[in-house]
Amino acid sequence: MTDMLSCNAGLKLRVPGRIQIDSFTAGETCVLLKKRLVEKGLLPLDSEADDELARAAEQAVLSAGWANGRAVGTWEDAIFRRVATDRATSVLPAQIRETAALMLASAADTERSRGEEGCASARPPPPAAVSAGGAAAP
Numbered sequence: 001m002t003d004m005l006s007c008n009a010g011l012k013l014r015v016p017g018r019i020q021i022d023s024f025t026a027g028e029t030c031v032l033l034k035k036r037l038v039e040k041g042l043l044p045l046d047s048e049a050d051d052e053l054a055r056a057a058e059q060a061v062l063s064a065g066w067a068n069g070r071a072v073g074t075w076e077d078a079i080f081r082r083v084a085t086d087r088a089t090s091v092l093p094a095q096i097r098e099t100a101a102l103m104l105a106s107a108a109d110t111e112r113s114r115g116e117e118g119c120a121s122a123r124p125p126p127p128a129a130v131s132a133g134g135a136a137a138p
Contacts, residue, residue, distance in 0.1 A: 065107030
């Protein structure tokens with residue numbers, strides 16, 4: 001929200017209140033991801049997979065572009081697809097590691113592209129010139 005408002009002074013004046021939403025901790029990320037995996041029938045994790053999940057969650061929350069709940073849902077879907085593709089009966093540490101790496105690479109790419117575009121991406125394109133007859137000018 002802060003980034004968006006900093007790109008548009010007029011909007012900043014129209015939105016006087018601010019909401020601060022803190023990022024998930026690694027522990028909160030693990031709890032939510034495990035809850036969602038339980039709902040899909042993919043738990044319990046063995047101790048090695050549980051340790052890998054904790055390490056991957058720690059990396060995730062420290063990375064640029066981490067998007068909290070939406071990112072946990074994306075990660076959950078990736079794990080589910082990977083387990084199904086592998087026809088595994090449980091979540092393996094390698095599946096956690098590989099899906100986390102893909103998710104973090106995607107988040108980093110998104111963050112890089114936002115940085116390159118800066119505020120220009122938040123501005124609408126200029127309106128087309130309109131001729132006297134009401135039609136767009138060539």
